[in-house]
Amino acid sequence: MTRAGRWRSPLGLRATVMVSFAAGALTVSALLALSTYVAARHYLVDQRELTALRQAFVDASVVRDGLLTAGARESDVIGSVSPPAGSDILLYRDGQWFSSSLREGSASVPPEVLRSSLSGTASLAWARTSDGPGIVVGVPLPAVRGQFFEVSSTSELAGTLTTLSSVLLISALVTTLGGALLGRTAARRLVAPLDTISGAAANIAIGKLDTRLPGTDDPDLAVIVGSFNAMVETLQDRIERDARFAADLSHELRSPLTTLKASVEVLVRRRDELSERGQRALDLVDGELERLRQSLEDLLELGRLDAGVATLDLAPTDLGELVRQALAERHHSTDPLVTLPGPASPPGDADLLPVLPVLTVLVDKGQIHRALLNLFTNADVHGAGLSAVTVVRADDQVMVIVDDNGPGVAPADRERIFDRFARAGSRGSRPGTGLGLSLVVETVQAHGGAAWCSDSPSGGARFVIRLPLFVRDGLDRPNEISHEDVSGRDQPDAVELEQELGS
Amino acid sequence: MARWCWHHEAMSPRLLLLEDDDGIRTALRLSMEDEGYEVVDAANAEAALAAVRARAPDLMLVDLMLGGMDGFSFIRSVRPNSSAPIIVLSARSDTHDIVAALEAGADDYVTKPFEVKELSARLRALRRRPPVALEIDANGSSQQLVLDRGNGPLVLDEAAGLVRRGDRQVHLTVTEYRLLCELGAAAGRVLSRRALLESVWDRGYFGDERIVDVHVRRLRTKIENDPGAPTLLVTVRGLGYRLDPR
The missing domain is CATH 1.10.10.10 (Winged helix-like DNA-binding domain superfamily/Winged helix DNA-binding domain)
Known part of the structure; x- marks a missing residue:
């Protein structure tokens, strides 16, 4: 499944949904908080100004009345007024300033307030007082030729506003966090069906073709579930059809091949009764029949590997022993791929049997055996015979290295030779099915390994297959270990084989 | 029942061949006769059952895919009356079929197309005498x-x-x-x-x-x-x- 899509984001669906929810919540709550703050601040400031104004007029009239009283001194009049806490009274009369407190003086009165008062207009202004921000109200007192000023500290208003803003900020943060949590839950619910689908898809990918998504009442999901299940249905049908086709093909071709093989066997027994021309024809039929059989087997096996239906009968197996078996079989085999006229016979056996350590791999014996035989046959047919076979361990992998005496494989061809029906030389002159190496690489890949071609240090071609080393974890695994007698029995077998091969 | 095939090895063993494909049947008959067997062949399970009753074969070669009664049913119905080794000729290398045939009572199998040599080897193996398992008593009689x-x-x-x-x-x-x-x-x-x-x-x-x-x-x-x-x-x-x- 490709992940390229239009809505591919660096975050992933879940995170995207969560972030979107959080951003939405943040925007809404920030707007709400801001407008609340502005409105509240506006109202509170208005109220505060109104209060200050009212207070100033009341106090101003008290001062004016006091001053109208004959002989009253300004300081006494001011002292008689009791402004609320945080408010101070200033009086400007005859070029002199009088104050109700030591904290405030003429400096507290902003010039524009003084100017408008001198010009006979009452005014209000915000100013810095000794006690933080405050309101200064100027009231002209023309009757007594004086100017009345009242300075009120608004620190309590500032405190209220600070509290309000922090409450709003916190609630905005909480809302954002809530949005993110909601987003996460929503994303989870949104993605849950996707998880189910990807789980089902993974099951299907490993060959459990009867996997289906459970039905759902959700109309949004029902469409996806329906089309997914329909897709799997189609896929299963197709794979089963292919498998059936392979089985039918196998049956249809195997029956006549069986007849041919048995009949040719009867003829071979009577080879001496035939004329020389007849014998040559019989040899051809016999050889080609075997090649046909081999091609059919290889094709069917490739078909099974393609369809992913090749059931691997996995058991822990000593790879060295498998290699020995394959070498032995190649030697004693009547396989025409080996006996057909062709390159020189393989070199002495002693060179072919280096000391093989016990390296266990979890494989289908028969399949890896076939792959090894194919490699050896390839070396015999195209590589002028085997020169060395080595089994080595590299970390958690085991490699079988097959070197031959041939001219090697050109670097440009080293990938191509694993293609089906790719072969060196012209079609007519070389034996072989053309499927051997592709079967090797596909079999090894089905076992989680790899196969490749390189140069042999001795000049020929080198084919390598790599398989994961099987590490026994000490647990009793009946199905796997029950097939395994290697530890106790294979040593004598190996010795026997070695003797047999050496003779 | 007690007289099993290894008691008359001197005679040519009698082989029942149940195979519905004329070509295979004819060719196998020829090659098995070459191998020294007396071959009784049948193209369907009913004829083969009759042959088992009439001729008491020492060995049987049975194709699984037959028209009418199939190879599995044949093996199941012949088993109560015959202890002779049965080799199944399987066209499919489907492991399922092979296990089913063995469970029905078959002794071994070969997958088509097989080498005649391989089939002969399988047949020979199943006709060998059992090992002498037990030590002879002091009186030399009761094993x-x-x-x-x-x-x-x-x-x-x-x-x-x-x-x-x-x-x-x-x-x-x-x-x-x-x-x-x-x-x-x-x-x-x-x-x-x-x-x-x-x-x-x-x-x-x-x-x-x-x-x-x-x-x-x-x-x-x-x-x-x-x-x-x-x-x-x-x-x-x-x-x-x-x-x-x-």
Whole structure:
């Protein structure tokens, strides 16, 4: 499944949904908080100004009345007024300033307030007082030729506003966090069906073709579930059809091949009764029949590997022993791929049997055996015979290295030779099915390994297959270990084989 | 029943060939006659059943895919009357079919297209005598191994070539009997699947070990009191099977 899509984001669906929810919540709550703050601040400031104004007029009239009283001194009049806490009274009369407190003086009165008062207009202004921000109200007192000023500290208003803003900020943060949590839950619910689908898809990918998504009442999901299940249905049908086709093909071709093989066997027994021309024809039929059989087997096996239906009968197996078996079989085999006229016979056996350590791999014996035989046959047919076979361990992998005496494989061809029906030389002159190496690489890949071609240090071609080393974890695994007698029995077998091969 | 094929080896063994494909049947008949068998062939299961009754073959080659009654049914219906080895000719290498055929009572299988040499080797292996499992008594007569001393003791009577429970003969196929003899000869010791495969079926390194498993299962249904919980023929996990006479 490709992940390229239009809505591919660096975050992933879940995170995207969560972030979107959080951003939405943040925007809404920030707007709400801001407008609340502005409105509240506006109202509170208005109220505060109104209060200050009212207070100033009341106090101003008290001062004016006091001053109208004959002989009253300004300081006494001011002292008689009791402004609320945080408010101070200033009086400007005859070029002199009088104050109700030591904290405030003429400096507290902003010039524009003084100017408008001198010009006979009452005014209000915000100013810095000794006690933080405050309101200064100027009231002209023309009757007594004086100017009345009242300075009120608004620190309590500032405190209220600070509290309000922090409450709003916190609630905005909480809302954002809530949005993110909601987003996460929503994303989870949104993605849950996707998880189910990807789980089902993974099951299907490993060959459990009867996997289906459970039905759902959700109309949004029902469409996806329906089309997914329909897709799997189609896929299963197709794979089963292919498998059936392979089985039918196998049956249809195997029956006549069986007849041919048995009949040719009867003829071979009577080879001496035939004329020389007849014998040559019989040899051809016999050889080609075997090649046909081999091609059919290889094709069917490739078909099974393609369809992913090749059931691997996995058991822990000593790879060295498998290699020995394959070498032995190649030697004693009547396989025409080996006996057909062709390159020189393989070199002495002693060179072919280096000391093989016990390296266990979890494989289908028969399949890896076939792959090894194919490699050896390839070396015999195209590589002028085997020169060395080595089994080595590299970390958690085991490699079988097959070197031959041939001219090697050109670097440009080293990938191509694993293609089906790719072969060196012209079609007519070389034996072989053309499927051997592709079967090797596909079999090894089905076992989680790899196969490749390189140069042999001795000049020929080198084919390598790599398989994961099987590490026994000490647990009793009946199905796997029950097939395994290697530890106790294979040593004598190996010795026997070695003797047999050496003779 | 007690007279099994190895008692008349001098004569050419009689081979029943059940195969519906005319080509294969004719060709196999020719090549098997070359191998020295007296071949009785049949194109369908009904004719083959009649031939089994009339000719009592020593060996049978059975194709699984037949028109009408199939190979599995044939094997199941012939088994109560014949203990002769049966080799299945399977066109499919489908492992499912092979196990089903073995469970129905077949002894071994070859997959088409096979080499005649390979088929002959399989047939020869199944016709070998069982090993002489038991030491001869002091009086030199009784070659018997008591497998189970319960009421109606289970006895492997090698001299007679049969297994008895009390007075009644337990009907084993030739291969089941040979498997029991192998296990009896090594009573108390574990035999690996591969060792059994080699000694009873003459199969090499790549032999199918499921053959042994299915035969052990079949043998258990005949000799165990409770085949589901075997106490006589036990599985030794990871190693193989062991016969524990009581």
